[in-house]
Structure formats: structure tokens, C-alpha cells
Amino acid sequence: MSKSYQERKEASVCTRKGCDAPASETSFLCEAHRLATAATMARVREKRRRRGFCPRCGKHRVKRSEYACRPCLTYLGQLGTRIVATNVAPSGDLAVRTRDKDNRLRYHGKGSRGRQPLIETDKEDLKEAQRALSRGTQGLIDYWTEDVQSGPKALKADQRAVALAKLEQCQRWIDEVLVRNGVKPALVDPDEEEIAGPTRKGGR
Ligand SMILES: [Zn+2]
Numbered sequence: 001m002s003k004s005y006q007e008r009k010e011a012s013v014c015t016r017k018g019c020d021a022p023a024s025e026t027s028f029l030c031e032a033h034r035l036a037t038a039a040t041m042a043r044v045r046e047k048r049r050r051r052g053f054c055p056r057c058g059k060h061r062v063k064r065s066e067y068a069c070r071p072c073l074t075y076l077g078q079l080g081t082r083i084v085a086t087n088v089a090p091s092g093d094l095a096v097r098t099r100d101k102d103n104r105l106r107y108h109g110k111g112s113r114g115r116q117p118l119i120e121t122d123k124e125d126l127k128e129a130q131r132a133l134s135r136g137t138q139g140l141i142d143y144w145t146e147d148v149q150s151g152p153k154a155l156k157a158d159q160r161a162v163a164l165a166k167l168e169q170c171q172r173w174i175d176e177v178l179v180r181n182g183v184k185p186a187l188v189d190p191d192e193e194e195i196a197g198p199t200r201k202g203g204r
């Protein structure tokens with residue numbers, strides 16, 4: 001359909017052009033596009049890091065122990081603050097995330113009972129993290145069973161990929177809590193945004 005990036009985002013539809021699949025739980029992209037993008041980006045980042053460059057921008061040299069170059073860390077730090085700020089609805093109430101019947105994430109302000117404590121959002125995210133962790137764990141256990149190991153190769157690879165994707169999701173949920181509580185800079189792939197649509201540059 002010819003929905004704009006913004007419309008797709010609000011309707012929880014994958015923001016990739018020409019794709020009408022529902023957005024995944026942790027991204028504005030559908031699960032298939034999210035995994036494909038994440039895999040590509042992981043390769044790019046790994047290559048940059050191996051060459052001694054910032055995995056995020058690929059322009060500046062960084063030490064192995066550093067997560068990203070200084071300009072990138074500064075940018076991510078600011079982004080972290082901005083992301084926390086956008087979680088607060090104009091009324092000053094915290095926007096809470098809920099799921100509709102299709103299990104898509106919805107954000108809305110929670111007005112009537114006053115300010116929603118941050119802990120509620122943290123609790124929700126941690127519950128998601130636990131769910132993803134137990135699914136990922138079970139998936140890996142299943143992967144190592146005789147049945148799967150002796151089964152078709154493609155099935156084996158799928159089983160492993162799905163389990164690892166769950167663990168990755170778990171990490172993302174925990175990251176949300178860490179970012180929200182200010183101990184970690186927001187991890188946003190600029191390249192992912194580029195593919196997904198307009199960047200935050202000069203945005204709201
Ligand atoms: Zn898609």
C-alpha cells in the first residue's frame with residue numbers, strides 16, 4: 001500500500017517499502033526484515049571493528065575496549081535523553097506500551113490515574129525480557145536434541161536462528177530498561193533508520 005513512513009509506523013506495519021507484514025515487537029520492521037537488517041548490520045559492524053574503526057560510523061579509530069568513537073558516544077548519549085523524553089506524553093503522563101489483540105505494540109498516554117511510575121514500564125519490559133529468555137533457552141535446548149540434530153539441515157539452522165533471535169530480543173528489552181534508567185546510551189542503528197525511513201535529524 002502507499003502508506004507514508006509515519007502512517008506505517010503508527011499502524012505497526014513494517015516500514016520497509018512494499019512490505020505489508022506487521023511490525024515485530026522490537027522494531028518498526030517486520031520480523032523477517034528486522035532479522036535481515038540486523039544480520040547485515042552485524043557484519044558491517046564486525047568488519048569495522050576488526051579494522052579498528054568505530055563500528056557505528058566507520059569513520060573514527062577506536063580501541064578494542066571502546067563501544068564507539070567519541071562523537072558517536074556523544075550523539076548516542078543525547079539520543080538516549082531524547083528517547084526517554086519522548087516516552088513522556090505531552091500531558092506529562094508517561095506513555096505506556098500495551099499490546100492490541102494482534103500482539104502489536106501500542107503507545108498511549110495514561111492520563112486518568114496520573115503519572116505512571118517508570119517502574120511499571122520497566123516491569124513490563126523485564127517481563128518481555130524474561131519471556132524471550134525462556135523461549136530462547138528452550139529453543140537452544142531443543143536445537144541440541146537428537147531429533148533436531150539428526151533432522152534436515154535447513155530445519156536445524158532455522159531452529160538455531162529462531163532461538164538466537166529470541167535471546168537477542170531479550171537483550172533488547174533489557175537494554176530498554178538500562179537506557180531508560182540512564183546507565184546505557186541508546187543503541188540505535190543509524191543505518192537501520194536509513195533503510196527504515198527518515199532519520200531523527202531535526203525531528204521532534
Ligand atoms: Zn517487512
Ligand SMILES: [Zn+2]
Pocket residue numbers: 054055056057058059060068069070071072073
Ligand atoms: Zn563513530
